[in-house]
Amino acid sequence: MSPDAGGALPEVAATPEHTAAPPRSRLAVLEDAVSVGALVLMAAIPIAEALIRPVYPTGIPGSSMWVQHLTLWVAFLGAAVASRRGELLSLSAGPSMVSEVWRPRLLSLSGAVGVVVSVVLSYASVVLTRAEWDGGRELALGVPVWVAVAVMPVGFLLIAWRLWRRIPAHWGRWTAILGLAIPLLLHEGLTGWDLTGYGIEWPLLALILIAAAFGAPIFVALGGAAAVLLWSNWDPVSAIPAEAYSMVTKPMLPTIPLFTLAGYILAEGGAPKRLVVLFRGVFGWMPGGVAVVAIVMSAFFTCFTGGSGVTILAMGGLMFPLLLADGHRPKFATGLLTAAGSLGLLIPPSVAVILYAIVAEVDIPRLFVAGLIPSALQIVLVAGFTILVTRRFAGQRFKGTTSSFRIREAAQALWTAKWEASIPFVVIGVMLGGIATLVEAAAITVLYALFIEFVIHREGKTFSDLVRTGANAVTLIGGVLLILGAALGLTNYLIFADIPGMAIDWVQSFVASPLFFLLLLNIFLLIVGCLMDIYSAIVVVVPLVAPLGLAFGIDPLHLGVIFLTNLELGYLTPPVGMNLFLASYRFKRPLGEVYRASVPFLLIRAGAVLLVTYIPYLTLALPGLFFD
Amino acid sequence: AAAEARVNLRLATVAPRGSAYHLILDKMAAEIGRETGGEVRIRIIAGGAAGDETAMISKMRIGQVQMAAVSNIGLAELDPSAWTLSIPMVFRDYPEWDHVRESMNPAIAETLQGHGFQVIAWADVGWLHFFASDPIHSLEDLQGLKLAGASNDQTVLDLLRWSGFDPVQISSVELVSGFQTGLIEAVPMPIVLAEGSQIYRSAKFMNDLPWAPLQGAIIVHEQGWERLDASQQEVVLRKSNEAAVSFRETNREQERKSLAAMKSRGLEVIEASSAFESAWMETAEKLFPLVREQLVSPPVFDRMIRLRDEYRAANE
Ligand code: NA
Numbered sequence: 037m038s039p040d041a042g043g044a045l046p047e048v049a050a051t052p053e054h055t056a057a058p059p060r061s062r063l064a065v066l067e068d069a070v071s072v073g074a075l076v077l078m079a080a081i082p083i084a085e086a087l088i089r090p091v092y093p094t095g096i097p098g099s100s101m102w103v104q105h106l107t108l109w110v111a112f113l114g115a116a117v118a119s120r121r122g123e124l125l126s127l128s129a130g131p132s133m134v135s136e137v138w139r140p141r142l143l144s145l146s147g148a149v150g151v152v153v154s155v156v157l158s159y160a161s162v163v164l165t166r167a168e169w170d171g172g173r174e175l176a177l178g179v180p181v182w183v184a185v186a187v188m189p190v191g192f193l194l195i196a197w198r199l200w201r202r203i204p205a206h207w208g209r210w211t212a213i214l215g216l217a218i219p220l221l222l223h224e225g226l227t228g229w230d231l232t233g234y235g236i237e238w239p240l241l242a243l244i245l246i247a248a249a250f251g252a253p254i255f256v257a258l259g260g261a262a263a264v265l266l267w268s269n270w271d272p273v274s275a276i277p278a279e280a281y282s283m284v285t286k287p288m289l290p291t292i293p294l295f296t297l298a299g300y301i302l303a304e305g306g307a308p309k310r311l312v313v314l315f316r317g318v319f320g321w322m323p324g325g326v327a328v329v330a331i332v333m334s335a336f337f338t339c340f341t342g343g344s345g346v347t348i349l350a351m352g353g354l355m356f357p358l359l360l361a362d363g364h365r366p367k368f369a370t371g372l373l374t375a376a377g378s379l380g381l382l383i384p385p386s387v388a389v390i391l392y393a394i395v396a397e398v399d400i401p402r403l404f405v406a407g408l409i410p411s412a413l414q415i416v417l418v419a420g421f422t423i424l425v426t427r428r429f430a431g432q433r434f435k436g437t438t439s440s441f442r443i444r445e446a447a448q449a450l451w452t453a454k455w456e457a458s459i460p461f462v463v464i465g466v467m468l469g470g471i472a473t474l475v476e477a478a479a480i481t482v483l484y485a486l487f488i489e490f491v492i493h494r495e496g497k498t499f500s501d502l503v504r505t506g507a508n509a510v511t512l513i514g515g516v517l518l519i520l521g522a523a524l525g526l527t528n529y530l531i532f533a534d535i536p537g538m539a540i541d542w543v544q545s546f547v548a549s550p551l552f553f554l555l556l557l558n559i560f561l562l563i564v565g566c567l568m569d570i571y572s573a574i575v576v577v578v579p580l581v582a583p584l585g586l587a588f589g590i591d592p593l594h595l596g597v598i599f600l601t602n603l604e605l606g607y608l609t610p611p612v613g614m615n616l617f618l619a620s621y622r623f624k625r626p627l628g629e630v631y632r633a634s635v636p637f638l639l640i641r642a643g644a645v646l647l648v649t650y651i652p653y654l655t656l657a658l659p660g661l662f663f664d
Numbered sequence: 665a666a667a668e669a670r671v672n673l674r675l676a677t678v679a680p681r682g683s684a685y686h687l688i689l690d691k692m693a694a695e696i697g698r699e700t701g702g703e704v705r706i707r708i709i710a711g712g713a714a715g716d717e718t719a720m721i722s723k724m725r726i727g728q729v730q731m732a733a734v735s736n737i738g739l740a741e742l743d744p745s746a747w748t749l750s751i752p753m754v755f756r757d758y759p760e761w762d763h764v765r766e767s768m769n770p771a772i773a774e775t776l777q778g779h780g781f782q783v784i785a786w787a788d789v790g791w792l793h794f795f796a797s798d799p800i801h802s803l804e805d806l807q808g809l810k811l812a813g814a815s816n817d818q819t820v821l822d823l824l825r826w827s828g829f830d831p832v833q834i835s836s837v838e839l840v841s842g843f844q845t846g847l848i849e850a851v852p853m854p855i856v857l858a859e860g861s862q863i864y865r866s867a868k869f870m871n872d873l874p875w876a877p878l879q880g881a882i883i884v885h886e887q888g889w890e891r892l893d894a895s896q897q898e899v900v901l902r903k904s905n906e907a908a909v910s911f912r913e914t915n916r917e918q919e920r921k922s923l924a925a926m927k928s929r930g931l932e933v934i935e936a937s938s939a940f941e942s943a944w945m946e947t948a949e950k951l952f953p954l955v956r957e958q959l960v961s962p963p964v965f966d967r968m969i970r971l972r973d974e975y976r977a978a979n980e
């Protein structure tokens with residue numbers, strides 16, 4: 037699951053540890069093979085393209101079209117794999133809050149809603165596939181587009197089937213089947229009844245909300261709400277798969293699965309251990325050096341995985357014991373790792389930044405450059421606080437702080453981790469050196485990560501380890517892209533119901549100053565960050581906020597940085613901030629303790645957000661320097 | 665009863681909210697509403713809110729959007745014959761192009777109708793010119809640069825390939841950063857778009873050779889069109905043609921303004937030498953047979969050249 041995204045089925049989280057493979061059916065083997073194969077092709081095509089460019093600039097015919105449509109396959113087959121493994125992202129808190137008696141009932145109900153929504157989305161995708169069939173558009177080399185699109189109805193149907201099989205109670209399964217009557221009755225094309233205007237959407241939305249709270253996957257909540265709202269606005273429900281299709285096949289989107297895959301290869305290949313050695317060698321001498329190592333490590337990993345959730349799950353297990361061994365109290369370690377879990381979100385090649393740039397139509401390299409000072413500011417503030425706290429207790433408990441900096445040890449650590457440590461330079465060098473496009477840079481990063489983990493540090497890793505890593509990555513990618521697609525359905529409703537237009541009029545009618553607007557924006561984004569995962573928040577909220585920012589004269593780059601740093605803060609905000617749940621699960625501490633442990637860090641990061649918001653110079657100085 | 669009889673149509677465009685183009689469409693919608701006694705209501709979805717041209721067409725197919733203002737890049741997704749009037753080096757200036765399209769466009773419209781889309785008015789996008797990071801005086805200068813073609817538009821890539829170039833496939837969102845990092849060094853682009861996308865900040869040189877003209881159209885999906893009665897269709901046709909005339913005038917005016925604005929901010933415009941033009945004419949001799957055979961059909965291509973030559977003979 038993507039942790040990152042909103043919620044987690046903790047027992048399946050994307051930690052490198054989970055591996056135990058139950059026997060798979062033939063369908064499952066095929067699903068894994070095709071999805072991992074598609075992901076491998078996605079990386080191979082851009083690499084081939086970048087390699088042959090010096091001799092043959094024209095490249096592979098239709099290559100970007102192929103890569104974009106492979107993204108669609110990876111997304112939907114990956115989501116089907118995730119549903120088979122029970123790893124579709126959902127909100128985890130709900131089921132644990134009710135009694136043993138009520139839990140299976142609510143799980144059955146949410147399962148039934150999940151099945152109905154998935155079947156509706158499958159049907160909507162059939163409609164879209166047929167429209168593409170009629171259109172007769174061609175991908176390249178004679179392959180029609182509908183062939184690529186047909187993966188959507190198949191994927192949704194597989195998901196519906198798996199959700200159905202997971203319903204615990206017998207009556208729950210029957211409820212799911214009977215529940216299919218609802219969309220049939222509401223389908224005007226079948227019944228000839230126009231049932232809009234009677235308020236039927238409200239109980240349906242409430243039902244979906246309850247289902248989401250008690251274990252239905254997040255995509256069911258977003259896609260179900262989108263379907264109901266589109267229906268109530270006389271809009272075709274096939275707008276949801278249509279939006280998912282056009283988003284997933286956007287030219288920059290393949291970078292998201294590719295960078296995620298690179299992150300997985302590194303995380304499961306033992307890179308974290310070598311990096312810890314490196315960062316300890318470099319920062320270990322400082323008071324609170326191990327804590328600084330944790331901060332830097334988290335930032336490093338978040339920029340690859342794009343999701344703070346992944347960072348907490350992957351880094352937490354590694355850094356928590358190290359922090360304790362260094363003399364930190366569990367509460368402090370918990371707070372630190374929770375807060376550090378999203379620090380790298382603005383650092384290249386973070387996919388959150390890429391997605392924001394795609395949706396808001398700003399230049400990707402510019403947005404990355406704009407985020408450098410704000411990122412550094414956040415890291416320095418959190419690290420500075422950590423050092424201050426550590427100094428107060430120095431000499432009493434801390435072991436790591438007494439060692440002094442030894443250049444030889446640092447150099448040796450750097451040598452051990454030289455390959456991993458050089459990744460950011462490879463990525464940024466390829467991107468800014470005019471050698472490759474961003475998609476190619478992402479593919480090259482995958483190749484480089486593979487080279488490091490399976491050639492340099494082979495350490496007995498086998499081909500099947502590689503396939504397993506690929507399958508784990510596909511599961512996360514599918515889960516995230518499915519949410520993204522469903523969220524776009526909701527965005528489609530908002531746009532066609534003209535809600536951004538109304539929001540602009542409404543806000544402008546009582547907000548006069550840009551400063552007041554920014555303050556409202558801070559509060560609004562804090563709430564959004566609490567309630568939505570970062571990908572859905574970007575696709576649903578950016579189209580609302582970007583025109584408003586423009587109307588108030590906020591620079592689009594500044595707005596992007598405010599948006600992302602502010603959302604990160606939401607993930608730390610009690611009572612529902614996502615990273616708090618993940619940390620509670622990962623560190624096995626009660627939620628209340630995680631809240632208290634995170635508060636000092638929350639306040640520091642809130643300070644950073646305010647500085648970034650009200651001092652545009654922090655964001656705009658570097659892009660001005662580099663690009664104008 | 666009046667409320668039931670009302671036809672609601674949505675018109676999607678990538679023209680920015682509040683831009684001259686958006687205002688023309690708004691005015692058109694208002695006038696259609698007035699002249700049909702409020703029976704036909706058209707809502708404009710501007711600023712690409714309904715997605716890019718491919719997404720707009722997909723939304724027309726599933727019935728969420730009924731009308732769209734698209735360029736021939738979008739139209740070519742429906743039928744490649746939409747490229748007919750945008751072949752490089754066929755036309756020298758607007759009068760010549762306008763004359764030929766008058767006669768040719770009905771046939772293209774008929775083809776598109778076969779795919780379920782009614783063209784209700786033709787409009788302009790403007791000429792493609794070469795923008796580059798280094799001065800382009802000759803064909804050799806251009807050949808020495810890394811030339812970009814948008815990866816989502818296979819036809820422009822093909823046209824460049826057939827002209828003997830090896831274009832770099834790059835997505836349109838990466839054009840600006842592509843120039844900044846040196847991944848690309850030249851690109852064919854309409855003047856208004858070059859200003860809007862700020863491409864001229866890195867591509868500081870433009871050769872003023874009118875390479876290829878792009879046209880656009882206002883289209884309606886048949887499912888939307890059939891919801892209008894004959895008199896309503898007449899109003900929509902008349903008003904959208906008036907809008908198309910405004911588009912044309914606005915676009916040509918806007919081209920002049922954009923060019924002046926870019927010049928004042930450092931764009932250097934290089935006058936196309938007759939040597940550059942004739943080198944391109946020679947290149948076109950290689951290009952034309954491929955276009956004639958593979959992109960548009962031979963009879964259509966031949967008719968276009970004949971009409972052009974007739975016009976040239978009559979006006980020289
Ligand atoms: Na997160």
Ligand code: NA
Pocket residue numbers: 040342343344345378381570
């Ligand atoms: Na995150």
